[in-house]
Amino acid sequence: MEFSRRAFIGGVAAAIGSGVADAQERVPPEVVAGNVVVVGGGPAGVCAAVAAARNGADVLVVEQGNCLGGMGTQGLVGPFMTCYDKSGEVQIIRGLFDEIVRRMVAIGGAIHPREVRAGTSFAAWHVPGHDHCTPFEPEALKFVLDDLCREAGVKVLYHATFTAPVMEGDRIAGVDVFTKAGPRRILAKMVVDATGDGDVAFRAGVPCELGDPARGGAMQPATMFFRIGNLPEEAVEAVRRQYPKDVLCFKTLLKKAKADGKWHIPRPHINIYRSVKPDEWFVNVSRLNGVNAVDPQSLSDAEEAGRRQVREIMAFFREYVPGAQDVRLLCTASTIGIRESRHVAGEYRLDKDDVISGRVPSDSVFLCSSSIDLHGGKGASGTLYLTIKDGNWYGVPYRCLVPKKVDNLLVAGRCVSASSVAAAAIRVMPPCMAMGEAAGTAAALALRENVSPRALDAAALVSRLRAQGVFLG
Ligand SMILES: Cc1cc2nc3c(=O)[nH]c(=O)nc-3n(C[C@H](O)[C@H](O)[C@H](O)COP(=O)(O)OP(=O)(O)OC[C@H]3O[C@@H](n4cnc5c(N)ncnc54)[C@H](O)[C@@H]3O)c2cc1C
Numbered sequence: 001m002e003f004s005r006r007a008f009i010g011g012v013a014a015a016i017g018s019g020v021a022d023a024q025e026r027v028p029p030e031v032v033a034g035n036v037v038v039v040g041g042g043p044a045g046v047c048a049a050v051a052a053a054r055n056g057a058d059v060l061v062v063e064q065g066n067c068l069g070g071m072g073t074q075g076l077v078g079p080f081m082t083c084y085d086k087s088g089e090v091q092i093i094r095g096l097f098d099e100i101v102r103r104m105v106a107i108g109g110a111i112h113p114r115e116v117r118a119g120t121s122f123a124a125w126h127v128p129g130h131d132h133c134t135p136f137e138p139e140a141l142k143f144v145l146d147d148l149c150r151e152a153g154v155k156v157l158y159h160a161t162f163t164a165p166v167m168e169g170d171r172i173a174g175v176d177v178f179t180k181a182g183p184r185r186i187l188a189k190m191v192v193d194a195t196g197d198g199d200v201a202f203r204a205g206v207p208c209e210l211g212d213p214a215r216g217g218a219m220q221p222a223t224m225f226f227r228i229g230n231l232p233e234e235a236v237e238a239v240r241r242q243y244p245k246d247v248l249c250f251k252t253l254l255k256k257a258k259a260d261g262k263w264h265i266p267r268p269h270i271n272i273y274r275s276v277k278p279d280e281w282f283v284n285v286s287r288l289n290g291v292n293a294v295d296p297q298s299l300s301d302a303e304e305a306g307r308r309q310v311r312e313i314m315a316f317f318r319e320y321v322p323g324a325q326d327v328r329l330l331c332t333a334s335t336i337g338i339r340e341s342r343h344v345a346g347e348y349r350l351d352k353d354d355v356i357s358g359r360v361p362s363d364s365v366f367l368c369s370s371s372i373d374l375h376g377g378k379g380a381s382g383t384l385y386l387t388i389k390d391g392n393w394y395g396v397p398y399r400c401l402v403p404k405k406v407d408n409l410l411v412a413g414r415c416v417s418a419s420s421v422a423a424a425a426i427r428v429m430p431p432c433m434a435m436g437e438a439a440g441t442a443a444a445l446a447l448r449e450n451v452s453p454r455a456l457d458a459a460a461l462v463s464r465l466r467a468q469g470v471f472l473g
Contacts, residue, residue: 121272265313271284402453412432
């Protein structure tokens with residue numbers, strides 16, 4: 001059965017939204033349909049949508065926010081972590097990720113990673129795992145993702161929140177969403193869960209782990225990202241010269257503030273990443289432990305607590321950092337930054353050893369060198385940071401994108417099938433985009449071959465991805 005992009009199907013919406021007395025709710029019972037529906041328009045979701053559309057699918061993205069880019073736009077998260085191999089010699093994440101970066105560079109909204117080195121202000125002076133990051137402007141990312149989707153013929157439904165899967169036995173046949181016009185049903189032949197939290201897979205009955213069961217369900221802390229301006233790089237460098245033993249920024253000054261009772265955040269250093277624009281920085285400092293992103297009250301409390309921490313951090317800059325007295329708060333993120341929630345169980349579960357020992361399974365859909373960066377992995381304020389031991393990269397197999405139990409569903413992004421520790425490596429945006437590209441391509445190929453994603457010939461997928469410019473060694 002072919003679906004039109006906008007089919008008006010009477011009855012379905014009536015069935016799911018019946019009994020509404022309020023005249024304002026009596027809107028046309030529109031059912032939007034596509035043959036691939038991507039839930040979540042973050043880095044993974046956009047790449048899934050564009051890849052599926054370029055491979056011939058009719059694609060609709062359902063996004064609860066008002067723009068594409070997820071954490072990269074709404075969450076103000078940046079820069080893109082490395083897309084190079086461990087040696088810093090070879091760019092290993094290419095494909096759609098690289099196309100997005102180049103388009104942003106063309107409009108002055110990013111610096112290509114080949115020009116960005118570890119140990120500089122663009123990398124918050126970090127060295128391991130931070131070579132060849134990509135500084136970018138969130139507004140540029142919004143524009144570029146809009147363009148990519150429009151050009152590929154991808155339809156986007158904003159302000160639409162996924163509520164439930166439409167199940168036919170073990171097969172997902174669509175999703176129910178909530179919109180300003182009330183509930184709507186979206187029918188689809190393939191669904192990609194790119195919600196970050198695995199909302200679709202979880203509700204469809206796929207087994208999921210919340211956080212790390214080995215650590216009592218602990219989840220990485222949340223962070224309210226924000227941007228500041230009017231902080232000259234020279235002022236920061238002067239502080240770094242004054243306290244040369246502070247490998248990371250402002251450690252000594254933070255100790256002073258703590259002793260004065262003016263620092264309560266469980267993070268012992270300041271992580272500021274220089275933006276593309278001079279004197280503007282992305283601040284990755286706030287730290288909220290114990291946030292459960294799939295508990296609405298916990299999430300709500302975190303938004304307020306995050307903004308409270310922003311005020312404390314701003315006061316610290318003004319009072320303790322020489323040369324920062326005129327620093328300006330430009331904006332806080334429109335959503336709290338969530339590093340971890342559900343991990344969906346797939347046909348393969350990526351584990352710590354796969355990452356550390358540089359394994360490359362034959363069905364790898366992308367290569368990656370991202371380090372394990374487990375915030376809270378060494379006590380409340382400590383981070384477990386592990387880089388690859390053997391080789392320069394590891395491969396992420398297609399089977400991680402194929403959830404157990406449910407057919408016609410793929411998963412991409414932060415919630416992909418991985419242990420909590422392994423997810424702490426592949427959760428960053430370049431791998432999420434690469435996963436999205438693989439999931440979208442797989443969805444389109446599975447449609448074309450009329451098979452479920454589980455039965456898709458992985459070798460055919462790998463060869464299609466290579467043809468699209470994905471680097472697979
Ligand atoms: C504090 C913090 C710091 C980080 N630092 C970096 C960094 O420096 N560099 C880096 O590369 N990465 C970093 N990351 C990781 C990275 O930003 C995320 O892991 C990545 O964006 C995940 O991509 P995604 O597409 O899976 O999910 P997201 O970016 O979370 O996108 C998911 C999208 O789905 C939508 N959505 C969710 N649920 C629903 C629903 N029910 N219905 C409809 N829409 C829905 C959301 O609105 C969102 O647009 C950081 C993350 C955090 C939180």
